[in-house]
Amino acid sequence: MLGYLGRCLAHLMVTVAGIVTVAFFLMRAIPGDPAQYMLGDYATQESLAALRAQLGLDRSLVEQYLLFVARAVQGDLGTSVATGQAALTEIIDSLPASLALAFSGLFVAVALGVPSGIAAAVRQGTWLDVAIMLVALGGISFPVFWLGLAAILLFSHKLGIFPALGSSSDAGWLTSLHHLALPALVLGFSVAAYIARLTRSAMLEVLNQDYVRVARAMGIPDRRVVYRLALRNALVPILAVIGVTFAWSLGNAILIEAVFSRPGVGSTMLKAILARDYQLVQAGVLALATGVVLTNTLLDILYGVIDPRLRAA
Amino acid sequence: MSADDRASDLAVPPTPWRQLAETLRDHLRHPGLAIGTGLLALLLLVALFAPWIAPYPPLKTNMSNTLAPMSSAHWLGTDQFGRDVLSRILLGTQVSLQVAFAVVALSLTAGTLIGAIAGFAGGWIERITLVIIDILLAFPGFLFALALVAARGSSLESVIIAVAIAFTPRVAAVMRSVVLTIKPRPFIESSRAIGMSEWRVLWRHVIPNALPPVIVVATVSAATAILAEAGLSFLGLGVQPPTPTWGNIIADGNSLITTNPWISLSAGFCIAIAVIAFNLLGDGLRDTLDPQMKRQTGRGLL
Numbered sequence: 114m115l116g117y118l119g120r121c122l123a124h125l126m127v128t129v130a131g132i133v134t135v136a137f138f139l140m141r142a143i144p145g146d147p148a149q150y151m152l153g154d155y156a157t158q159e160s161l162a163a164l165r166a167q168l169g170l171d172r173s174l175v176e177q178y179l180l181f182v183a184r185a186v187q188g189d190l191g192t193s194v195a196t197g198q199a200a201l202t203e204i205i206d207s208l209p210a211s212l213a214l215a216f217s218g219l220f221v222a223v224a225l226g227v228p229s230g231i232a233a234a235v236r237q238g239t240w241l242d243v244a245i246m247l248v249a250l251g252g253i254s255f256p257v258f259w260l261g262l263a264a265i266l267l268f269s270h271k272l273g274i275f276p277a278l279g280s281s282s283d284a285g286w287l288t289s290l291h292h293l294a295l296p297a298l299v300l301g302f303s304v305a306a307y308i309a310r311l312t313r314s315a316m317l318e319v320l321n322q323d324y325v326r327v328a329r330a331m332g333i334p335d336r337r338v339v340y341r342l343a344l345r346n347a348l349v350p351i352l353a354v355i356g357v358t359f360a361w362s363l364g365n366a367i368l369i370e371a372v373f374s375r376p377g378v379g380s381t382m383l384k385a386i387l388a389r390d391y392q393l394v395q396a397g398v399l400a401l402a403t404g405v406v407l408t409n410t411l412l413d414i415l416y417g418v419i420d421p422r423l424r425a426a
Numbered sequence: 427m428s429a430d431d432r433a434s435d436l437a438v439p440p441t442p443w444r445q446l447a448e449t450l451r452d453h454l455r456h457p458g459l460a461i462g463t464g465l466l467a468l469l470l471l472v473a474l475f476a477p478w479i480a481p482y483p484p485l486k487t488n489m490s491n492t493l494a495p496m497s498s499a500h501w502l503g504t505d506q507f508g509r510d511v512l513s514r515i516l517l518g519t520q521v522s523l524q525v526a527f528a529v530v531a532l533s534l535t536a537g538t539l540i541g542a543i544a545g546f547a548g549g550w551i552e553r554i555t556l557v558i559i560d561i562l563l564a565f566p567g568f569l570f571a572l573a574l575v576a577a578r579g580s581s582l583e584s585v586i587i588a589v590a591i592a593f594t595p596r597v598a599a600v601m602r603s604v605v606l607t608i609k610p611r612p613f614i615e616s617s618r619a620i621g622m623s624e625w626r627v628l629w630r631h632v633i634p635n636a637l638p639p640v641i642v643v644a645t646v647s648a649a650t651a652i653l654a655e656a657g658l659s660f661l662g663l664g665v666q667p668p669t670p671t672w673g674n675i676i677a678d679g680n681s682l683i684t685t686n687p688w689i690s691l692s693a694g695f696c697i698a699i700a701v702i703a704f705n706l707l708g709d710g711l712r713d714t715l716d717p718q719m720k721r722q723t724g725r726g727l728l
Contacts, residue, residue, distance in 0.1 A: 124560075127561075128560055131557065131561030131564075132564055132565070135562065140577070142574055142577040143578070250702060250705070253705070254649075254697075254698040254699075254702045254705065255698045255701075256653050256656050256657060256697050258657060258660050258676070259676055259693075259694035259697065259698075262676065262683055263694070265683060266684070266691075270683075270684050361566060361567075363566055364566025364567060364569040364572075365566075365568055367572065367661070368568075368660065368661070372680075382572075383661060386576040394576055395573075398569060402564050402565045402566070405565070405566060409564070
């Protein structure tokens with residue numbers, strides 16, 4: 114187990130180093146002069162020269178890269194041109210709101226997706242299976258921001274159950290939760306659709322295995338077969354899709370945040386993009402991608418706990 | 427093992443193109459594949475003939491008839507500039523399908539080549555490629571496309587390139603793992619034995635036989651590409667107005683959701699139809715092209 118843990122961590126280090134490199138080159142995708150791009154057409158020569166010096170644009174590409182890496186290691190991802198604050202601080206400040214959305218969405222997704230996937234697999238071919246799979250097909254086919262708009266229309270304007278705004282200035286946690294509910298339900302539903310589809314096919318695969326047939330033939334009750342034998346063996350692919358969807362919801366949170374006017378990393382990045390505050394965009398991409406890799410590493414370790422065969426691989 | 431078995435094991439399998447033609451003939455009975463193909467054909471026709479089908483010029487504003495409700499003159503009403511929503515949605519089909527096909531073509535070509543070379547070459551080439559693929563996969567696809575579009579500027583070309591780059595590592599990863607299962611098969615060894623060069627083996631035998639599962643992945647990624655383009659356009663970072671796209675029509679209708687909900691809602695239905703078409707096509711192709719990947723999914727669905 115220790116060796117497996119070590120391999121996971123080594124892999125993590127390499128990947129994070131790679132992410133820093135990709136984030137550096139993303140900045141190079143700006144056509145022309147990045148300083149000009151960030152400061153706009155009316156920038157003075159002095160401010161352009163100052164920003165070029167700060168970004169190290171007057172040096173060779175290799176030097177620029179090493180400078181970027183050295184700063185990133187110290188947690189310096191540059192400063193926001195718009196606010197003058199450290200880019201990393203801006204991102205960290207907007208992180209709690211995003212994490213609240215991502216985790217509550219994931220909670221809804223798992224609570225909704227896994228049971229309905231199991232139900233569809235166990236009742237394969239019945240109307241319940243068809244109904245669940247049709248709803249899931251809708252969930253993966255409608256864009257998440259459209260689902261958000263439709264939910265606002267239905268639950269806020271027609272039924273008046275939830276507020277249309279995804280956040281409130283009121284500090285009370287009950288109010289914040291009330292405002293969080295609709296965005297979390299929308300994100301959760303769209304992720305639940307993926308989870309339900311995958312849970313269904315993973316369960317079907319296991320339920321068709323010989324050992325399940327043997328267990329049934331031996332007269333072991335259905336409930337026990339499904340939950341003890343089948344679900345446990347279907348757990349690794351289900352966990353895998355939960356990891357993938359977590360990454361997906363971090364990336365798509367920007368859309369949910371836009372629809373519900375919620376603060377978060379996504380809306381901070383969107384503002385930064387529109388203001389051409391590229392260092393802030395870069396910091397956001399770096400932070401979110403690192404978050405995804407951390408989640409994946411945790412899941413990899415978890416797979417090793419669930420399935421001892423994977424540790425040897 | 428009988429002599430016949432060995433012979434069939436050594437024989438080069440029929441090319442995927444002939445397989446494709448045969449399976450298409452045999453399996454258009456597959457409901458998912460048939461419905462997906464039908465929907466896609468319909469969308470293609472709409473995209474091709476949109477300028478002629480559209481009842482009004484989609485860019486023509488009419489300030490005396492803004493925010494008209496649904497009527498026989500304007501089936502889906504008009505927007506805040508008096509433009510006919512139905513005409514805009516019909517024309518929006520063009521952008522979505524362009525993005526879908528261009529992204530698939532680019533990521534399929536690049537991903538197939540990279541994945542095939544990595545898997546076939548093995549050794550350090552494979553290890554380095556794998557590390558790079560892993561790194562690129564760590565970026566949420568939509569976020570990566572967003573950052574690239576932000577850097578390159580908003581245009582149809584930027585969106586296509588950004589989404590294609592986000593998808594290429596996914597295709598390459600699948601391609602490599604399929605190539606690994608083909609490499610040890612006897613017909614590859616026999617091709618080498620009769621003196622075929624490595625490149626020729628790769629080109630003539632490895633890639634064609636590894637294509638089916640990769641085509642499935644690419645079809646599904648067309649669906650995701652449509653969603654990504656819609657998301658970028660919704661945020662105002664994709665194709666710029668006044669060119670209508672389903673994403674920016676939803677954005678236009680966003681502030682009017684209480685008074686004229688059909689502007690946003692109908693564009694969303696179009697996106698869903700296109701995505702369902704590609705997903706059904708992908709599921710259907712998986713069942714027919716690639717029996718090894720076949721699962722009990724898809725069939726129970728429809």
